Amino acid sequence: MKPKRNWLELIVESLIRATGYSAILFVALILIFLLREGLPALAEVKLGDLFSARWYPIEEHFGLLPLIGGSLIVTLGAALIAVPFGLATAIFIAEIAPRWAREVLKPLVEILGGLPSVVLGFLGMVALAPFLRTTLNTPTGLTAFTGSLLLAGMALPTLVSVAEDALDAVPKGYRDAALALGATKWQTIWRVTVPAARSGVLTAIMLGIGRAIGETMTVMMVTGNAARLPVTLNSFFLPVRTMTATIAAEMGEVANGSVHYHVLFTIGIVLFLISFIVNLAASAVVFQQRKRAERLLS
Amino acid sequence: MLSRQLTQRLVFAFITLTAVTTVLPIVLVVGYIAWLGAPAISWEFLTAIPFNGMKEGGIWPAIVGTLYLTLGTGLIAVPLGVAAAVYLSEYAKDNRLTRTVRIAIINLAGIPSVVYGLFGLGLFVLFLQFGTSILAGCLTLSIMTLPVIISTAEEALRAVPQSFRVVSISLGGTKWQTIWRVVLPQALPGILTGVILGLERAAGETAPILFTAATFFLPRLPHSVFDETMALPYHLFVISTQVPGMPIRVQYGTALVLLAFVLSMNVIATVIRSRARARRQW
Numbered sequence: 001m002k003p004k005r006n007w008l009e010l011i012v013e014s015l016i017r018a019t020g021y022s023a024i025l026f027v028a029l030i031l032i033f034l035l036r037e038g039l040p041a042l043a044e045v046k047l048g049d050l051f052s053a054r055w056y057p058i059e060e061h062f063g064l065l066p067l068i069g070g071s072l073i074v075t076l077g078a079a080l081i082a083v084p085f086g087l088a089t090a091i092f093i094a095e096i097a098p099r100w101a102r103e104v105l106k107p108l109v110e111i112l113g114g115l116p117s118v119v120l121g122f123l124g125m126v127a128l129a130p131f132l133r134t135t136l137n138t139p140t141g142l143t144a145f146t147g148s149l150l151l152a153g154m155a156l157p158t159l160v161s162v163a164e165d166a167l168d169a170v171p172k173g174y175r176d177a178a179l180a181l182g183a184t185k186w187q188t189i190w191r192v193t194v195p196a197a198r199s200g201v202l203t204a205i206m207l208g209i210g211r212a213i214g215e216t217m218t219v220m221m222v223t224g225n226a227a228r229l230p231v232t233l234n235s236f237f238l239p240v241r242t243m244t245a246t247i248a249a250e251m252g253e254v255a256n257g258s259v260h261y262h263v264l265f266t267i268g269i270v271l272f273l274i275s276f277i278v279n280l281a282a283s284a285v286v287f288q289q290r291k292r293a294e295r296l297l298s
Numbered sequence: 299m300l301s302r303q304l305t306q307r308l309v310f311a312f313i314t315l316t317a318v319t320t321v322l323p324i325v326l327v328v329g330y331i332a333w334l335g336a337p338a339i340s341w342e343f344l345t346a347i348p349f350n351g352m353k354e355g356g357i358w359p360a361i362v363g364t365l366y367l368t369l370g371t372g373l374i375a376v377p378l379g380v381a382a383a384v385y386l387s388e389y390a391k392d393n394r395l396t397r398t399v400r401i402a403i404i405n406l407a408g409i410p411s412v413v414y415g416l417f418g419l420g421l422f423v424l425f426l427q428f429g430t431s432i433l434a435g436c437l438t439l440s441i442m443t444l445p446v447i448i449s450t451a452e453e454a455l456r457a458v459p460q461s462f463r464v465v466s467i468s469l470g471g472t473k474w475q476t477i478w479r480v481v482l483p484q485a486l487p488g489i490l491t492g493v494i495l496g497l498e499r500a501a502g503e504t505a506p507i508l509f510t511a512a513t514f515f516l517p518r519l520p521h522s523v524f525d526e527t528m529a530l531p532y533h534l535f536v537i538s539t540q541v542p543g544m545p546i547r548v549q550y551g552t553a554l555v556l557l558a559f560v561l562s563m564n565v566i567a568t569v570i571r572s573r574a575r576a577r578r579q580w
Contacts (some may be wrong), residue, residue: 012474013389019378021395023402023448026441030409031419078455085320092317105321107568112324112566114495116502117411118531121551123327126546156320186306191431207408214410216505217531221539227554244412244505251416251509256424257454268416279408283401 006224021230034272038265045263055227055241057250066227068270069239071146072212073230074223078155078212081182083205085152086159088206093160094167095189113157121221124150129222136237142224144240150222151212159208165191166200203282205289214271220245244269328561331553338551347517352537353545357552359516363432363527363560367511369499370436371443372454375500376493378440379447383489386448387455388477407445411505414442418510431501433523435511442506443496454485487574498550502560504531516539530556 041050045062052063093105126147129141136145170193178188194201224239227246249266254260300308346356382403390396404542418438421499428434458481466476482489504512514536534552537544 009472016385016389019381020390022378022404023382023399023444026444027402027405029421030417030441034413034424037420038415044433045515049496065316087314088313088316096313098318105317108321110325110338111564114498114502114560115324115327116504116531116556116560118502118504118535119331119557120327122534122549122553123331125538126549127330127368153323160320173528184302184307187302210408211317214408214413216410217535221535223481229473234354241501245410246510247416248505251419253363256522265416265420268413271413276405279405280401282408283404290364292503 027298031272032263034269038262038269040054040265041259041262041266046214050205050263050266051110055246057254057263059092060259062259064243064267064270066229066265067241067243067246067267070223070227071242071244073235073240074144074147074151075209075213077145077236079205080095081148081152081211082155082208082212086156086204086208087163087201089156090160090163090167090201091189091194094164095185095193096145109160112153117154117215117217120150120153121160121215121218124218124222126254137263138237140224140239142239144224144230145236146225147223147240147242148236150218151215154215154218155208155212158211159204162204162207163201164198165199166204168194169200170196199285199288203285205281206278206285210282211277213278214275216244216248220248225249243271247271300545311379326327328557331508334547335550335552335554335557338547339554342359343548343551344555348381348515349357351519352515352541352547353543356381357530357533359519360528360530360552361555361559362519363516363529364501364513364531364556366432366527367435367439367463367507367529368497370523371500372493373440374436375440375443375447375496379444379493380451380489381447381495381553382444383455384453384477384482388453388473403445404446406441406561407449409442411442411503412508414438414506415508415510417441418506423510429524430511430513431509431524432520432527433508435529436523438510439500439503440505442503443500444446446496446499447492450495451485454492455481456489458484458486491567491571491574492572494563498560498563498567500565502531502556504529504535507532550562 008187035193041062045060049062050064052061053065054061055066089105093102093109106264122144125142129146130143132138132143132146133141139220172193174196175188178192179185183191219242223242223245225245226239227240227241228238230238230240247267248259251264254264341354344361345358347358348355384488386396386399389397415438418434422428422434422437423430426434428437462477462480462484466480467473471479507529511527512529512532516526516528530552533558534549537552538549
């Protein structure tokens with residue numbers, strides 16, 4: 001009986017180990033297939049053309065700059081909105097709110113996280129865009145700004161919950177010490193708790209922005225999808241076209257294996273690299289923080 | 299110079315206001331869709347096949363499609379995700395390999411959904427020749443959902459006190475018996491919460507199924523896992539952007555059904571979590 005048990009043990013353990021490692025396999029697979037389908041574009045399109053300012057696939061103009069610019073401006077706008085609102089909400093939930101308010105707010109933020117992006121995009125299209133068009137008096141409501149507003153909403157749940165966790169993890173002793181020295185509650189929050197949680201807060205901001213730059217359906221539905229380089233300040237109130245929206249809108253209509261098809265995968269590679277860098281940086285911060293915490297505790 | 303107390307009062311008022319401004323739109327969005335979508339909901343709308351260019355009839359194939367995709371994703375992602383979480387919480391040593399696994403999981407969580415769509419198209423639809431199918435869609439959604447399930451399940455497993463394991467081992471249980479009979483049952487509510495939240499995301503996603511599973515219109519239900527399918531999120535996208543003259547009532551109705559589907563999963567997860575917390579003996 002005993003050897004049998006050991007065999008089972010061994011099999012189960014190796015299965016579990018294999019699934020544990022599978023995450024690495026999946027990341028590798030994703031990268032491999034993006035490269036496999038996307039790299040041929042570099043042979044088919046001149047590098048100079050990829051970095052031109054004209055995206056017009058029908059005439060074989062594959063300039064990625066307007067799309068990268070579109071993604072950047074929409075994400076920048078989203079960050080400018082989401083960071084202050086998100087941090088204020090996180091501070092409120094973690095430090096200021098009475099217990100009952102916390103019990104109401106946290107599930108609400110979670111609901112926002114669960115809202116399908118296509119539902120937000122739909123509402124943006126039929127309700128927010130017409131409203132913004134009349135209030136801002138712009139020719140169209142489908143602009144980078146509309147996209148930023150909604151993307152901020154999509155980035156908020158990540159930002160709030162990660163930042164709130166970071167604030168929560170600050171040892172109570174820190175706050176008690178500051179309060180005992182005569183600091184007010186706000187001085188304690190601003191000068192002790194938030195600085196102590198800064199790496200977690202930074203992670204929250206990075207992950208939130210990462211979320212925003214990768215969002216697809218919402219931006220595709222509300223930003224108007226005009227591929228033009230956003231160079232002037234009023235670009236915020238003009239239609240733009242992001243990398244994600246371009247893939248989503250055009251992949252269904254291209255022939256498999258065509259130049260256009262390969263270029264769309266190249267955009268996928270760019271997006272993959274951006275999210276890879278953002279998340280690597282975010283996890284580096286987390287690991288560093290853990291090491292420092294271990295040093296402090298030892 | 300303001301007194302410190304006054305500063306605090308002003309700042310707190312400002313932060314409270316900001317937090318309310320942040321959260322209020324969520325209530326408004328849900329309420330708005332419920333208000334405008336409710337008139338479209340009828341038995342026919344929920345259970346009929348669409349006809350007349352999808353302007354009439356119901357959204358039954360889209361509802362069924364989303365159910366299939368969500369369940370299929372669960373079938374694949376739950377065993378994989380929970381096993382990976384067991385590995386991380388019970389077996390993994392703190393070494394370079396484990397750190398690489400963790401970084402891989404964090405990266406999986408951050409990859410844009412449309413990139414998952416590209417990947418699914420490249421690997422499942424074209425390379426493995428599953429075609430645009432429920433199977434390809436479920437596989438794509440599974441990998442996307444995996445990081446959510448792994449991280450919440452790991453958290454739930456780690457929350458089980460060490461003493462439970464020690465007692466089981468000291469009674470002669472093997473490591474696997476301990477995990478299977480003691481740790482997993484204790485962590486079950488937490489794992490379930492994570493699973494539902496992960497599947498909630500899968501159910502609402504459009505971009506990953508855009509090129510892997512979804513089809514514009516299907517006058518019947520899918521017959522096998524190799525069939526294309528309609529799905530609620532993609533259907534909403536289609537009728538709100540691609541079909542001219544689509545009655546707005548139908549659009550809001552579809553949005554409401556999708557929202558109700560997703561939010562009810564959210565509510566179930568929240569209920570399981572709070573009940574487990576109340577009942578927990580450690």
